[in-house]
């Protein structure tokens with residue numbers, strides 16, 4: 046009987062110990078469950094915050110895209126305004142250039158009329174005068190059609206172009222103005238065309254801006270020479286543009302590319318030339334810098350990738 050009682054007591058206290066352990070485990074489990082619940086809540090909150098941030102991000106991205114589009118439109122307007130300003134300036138020179146073929150046409154037709162009136166109507170001779178007149182008509186048409194394409198607000202398309210030919214065309218538009226001011230242009234171009242992917246009209250604007258700036262800078266210079274070199278390296282086309290003027294005013298090397306920065310008198314310059322130039326070259330994935338040439342004068346240096354990435 047005592048045996049049985051002792052056994053029973055042992056079993057009872059073992060059971061009490063097990064119950065207590067079980068109780069502890071239950072409490073621990075409750076704790077874990079509570080923790081898990083809290084983690085779930087935190088996760089839910091984080092998820093909500095994330096959704097908020099994402100929608101914010103989407104709005105910001107849309108806003109940035111809208112701003113970019115606006116900026117692009119402004120830049121296009123600026124380029125167009127710059128072109129019209131250049132066009133206005135060119136008009137005087139062009140009037141002069143057109144005067145020449147028109148005079149010649151007058152002369153050749155006058156000759157033909159004289160020949161007929163004097164009864165010396167040798168058809169071969171008259172034909173020759175008329176052919177010469179026709180050639181001058183073509184020259185005049187070429188000048189005008191060139192100006193018309195330049196002035197048009199064409200949508201900007203990029204294609205392979207010979208940048209050396211673009212420079213030559215810009216010079217030919219300025220020829221009269223440069224000649225009247227005794228400005229010489231020296232060109233160091235390779236025998237083969239330097240082909241870049243670009244927009245000929247926009248690049249022509251770049252070179253016209255650089256030419257007009259050089260023209261203005263050398264107004265009081267003793268020696269007036271613009272030296273242009275164009276070279277094709279492995280994957281970049283390089284153009285240097287140098288004049289014999291006083292150079293960029295010290296400390297302004299960066300500011301000259303800012304819109305509306307000008308040292309010219311009120312009404313003489315808008316200060317847009319170089320900022321438009323900078324924008325166009327950037328759009329061509331190129332770079333432009335300016336420095337003082339060791340022998341004096343401003344030296345502009347341009348690089349274009351020969352292939353667009």
Ligand SMILES: Nc1ncnc2c1ncn2[C@@H]1O[C@H](COP(=O)(O)OP(=O)(O)OP(=O)(O)O)[C@@H](O)[C@H]1O
Pocket residue numbers: 254258259262288290291292293294301302306307308309313314315316317318319320343
């Ligand atoms: N070749 C140069 N030599 C010396 N200074 C220059 C030369 N090119 C530009 N600059 C300086 O940079 C300034 C800004 O040139 P930019 O072409 O932007 O404007 P602008 O010529 O003054 O006016 P715009 O071109 O709008 O008629 C000029 O006013 C001038 O001070």
Ligand SMILES: [Mg+2]
Pocket residue numbers: 254257258314317318319
């Ligand atoms: Mg200018």
